[in-house]
Amino acid sequence: MVERAANHTPGCAECNKSTAAEGQTAPALVDAWLVPAFFSLIMLIGLVGNSLVIHVVTKHQQMKTVTNFYIVNLATTDILFLVCCVPFTATLYPLPSWIFGEFMCRLVNYLQQVTAQATCITLSAMSVDRCYVTVYPLQSLRHRTPRMALAISVSIWIGSLLLSVPVAVYQRLEAGYWFGPQIYCCEVFPSVHLQRAFIIYSFLAVYLLPLLTITACYTFMLKRMGQPSVNPIDSSYQLQAQAERAAGIRARVSRMVVVMVALFLICWGPIQVCILLQAFGMRSYVLYKLKIWGHCMSYSNSSVNPLVYAFMGNNFRKAFKHAFPAVFLWRTRQRVRPGNMGAQEGGEMDRQAPTGQAEMHFLSSGS
Structure with a gap:
């Protein structure tokens, strides 16, 4: 999410002026090295992980599915954000001023808003898509096509680019003071009401509506999967077998849903709440620290x-x-040891037995 503070340095301007007048330098904050180090770790893990996702999908024909198309779009959005935004934002903590000029000030913050919005809407589109293929499996065969997924993804990008224009328009360089004169990159709206309106819009579009969409879709899927699908004439053994299989699938889906919703809440919730509080006049050192933590979580x-x-x-x-067999070589060697032969054979038998994977296509990233 866009960092909407004028700078990352706490304290009032009058205190800074008086301190600077006494010849003292700016204090060495832990944020100056800790946050950039965390951003570097995020960038490394994100670039490697998202690049592997794109590599796996593009190099395997069987992976070129509608669901994976959304995943590739999500990975591309994350890479664009990591490359174009994270390095510049990391410099805000060790450096007292913005040093990249007004054009980069507008571009970096604009891309932050665009990519954040595109990411959250793509996550919502993925949830709707998986819900559709689960609830209406036959109808989805006609409507869930790569062309439709491409059209939806392009619409998401066009909408994000257009709706984020106010960030580029009202982003500018402002003079400030923090142990000496500084230059800050910040948003300056024509009025406080317009600024608050845009922040509320961002909260709804980037956080609240996607969260409600994701939660509603997966809740509906769980409810749908809990309904029996066998005919009354089936034997009691078939009923029991299907009930046990459905219970196992629901348990796995439930864990997946909990992980998805929890990550969305943890990653996007803190920064959104902090921005709302700040927009409506709350200012404190505690909020400043919470905003830094929320900033890291959203990244x-x-x-x-x-x-x-x-x-x-x-x-x-x-x-x-299959793409990186060397990574799993140690697992293969572990399986061929004499003590593990029985476990290996048992694993092969389990893979040959029906496991209800057909009902899990919407979670396998291969449907």
């Missing part, structure tokens, strides 16, 4: 997306293993 979402929405799927794990 970390770009590095955890590949793990949650790709590598937790069975088909992605198989394709990743």
Whole structure:
């Protein structure tokens, strides 16, 4: 999410002026090195993870599905955000001033808003898509096409680019004072009401509506999966077998839903709440620290997306293993040891037995 503070330095201007007048330098804050280090870790993990997602999908024909198209779009958005925004934002903490000029001030903050909005709307589109294929499996065969997924993704990008224009228009360089004269990159709206209106819009579009959409879709899927689908004439054994299989599937889906909703809440909630509080007049050192933590959590979402929405799927794990066999070589050697032969044979038998994977296509990232 866009950092809407004028700078990252706490304290009032009058105190800073008086301190500077006494010949003292700016204090060495822990944020100056800790936050950039965390951003560097986020960038490394995010670039590697998202690049692997794109590599696995583009190199395997069986992975080129509608669901994976959304995942690739999500990975591309995260890479764009990590490359174009994270390095510039990291410099705000060790450097007292913005040093990249007014054009980059507008561009970086504009891209932050665009990518954040595109990411959250793409996550919502993925949830709706998985809900549709689960609830209406036959109808989805006609309507869920790569062309439709492409049209939706392009619409998401066009909408995000247009709706984020106010960030570029009202972003500018402002003079400030923090142990000497400084230059800050900040948003300056024509009025406080317009600024608050845009912040409320961002809260709804980037956080609240996607959260409600994701939660509603997966709740509806769980409810749908809990309904029996066998005919009354089926034997009691078939009823019991299907009930046990459905219970196992619901348990796995429930864990997946909890992970998705929890990550969305943790990654995007703090910064959104802090921005709302700040927009409506709350100013404190505690809020400043909470906003830094929320800023880090929102950025970390770009590095955890590949793990949650790709590598937790069975088909992605198989394709990743096929693309990078050396990574899994140690597991193969472990299985061929004499003491593990029985476990290996049992695993093969389990894979041959029906596991109800057909009902899990919407979570396998391969449907």
